[in-house]
Amino acid sequence: MGNCLKSQGSDDISLLQGGSDGNPAHQQSRSESYSSASPMNESQDHLPFYYPPPEGSHGNQVNEENQIRIAKRIGLIQNLPTGLYDGCKKNQESVSLDSICTCIICMVEFALEDPVRYLPCMHTYHKKCIDDWLMRRLACPSCLEPVDAALLSTFDTS
């Protein structure tokens, strides 16, 4: 049944996919760059598999640049503080209860002891959710604040 759903899904968006790119060769090179990037990710065994951001993945040279970029970004993300969720009472005054107690990415309420990551703008997310996003874009999903302007200038993240 899973397969059935999947193939149906790709049929449904065939036009849309053609629309966003239109070039099958480009699509191909994207998937190659994903697979060649994976061995590096495996060494980061505590992190889930990340897809590099899709832009600019043409050819092998860029694959290598992408791998370097991924490594740099993983290093940068690891500098951001993490913790275990300890209840939603402490910041209650400023923001509505709902937005503090729920991870805006997965829309699931934080449970006590959930691993979370704190961004410099003070927005909090499940570690797993925000790490996945930060690999794609180094900005807070809620306020779009760059994650760390000072670090951004020393790490090449473009």
Add this chain to the structure above:
Amino acid sequence: MTDTAGLPRRIVKETQRLMAEPVPGISAIADESNARYFHVVVAGPDGSPFEGGVFKLELFLPEEYPMSAPKVRFLTKIFHPNVDKLGRICLDILKDKWSPALQIRTVLLSIQALLSAPNPDDPLQNDVAELWKVNEAEALRNAREWTRLYAGGN
């Protein structure tokens, strides 16, 4: 009933909320056999040349959603500088400005807003945008005419 097994909780929640508290002027209903595919209908906003029209769109949540944006396309023909002949939409939040804090609901609201405020300076359909810039009156006439012809408007 749509099968929600194996579907991320976020998608289930968004779908339920779209049904329970629909956005005024917008309906989005999950396909019976594919919970990631939505049949969308947007009413042309009052005061726009699309007023009175009923515009069908399709919306698909890719495997990576919400890390990547939903894919949305007009199915109804529309004369709009930011929508091309295939119905593809030029909207920043569907491309580089996507954030997982956005939702199906906010995407559809943005599309509704795009109908009220066409942006010919960021065109997807160049000839339409050009006309919008050099002869807005004619562009608006065309948009109204297409709305009447294709979107069932009066």
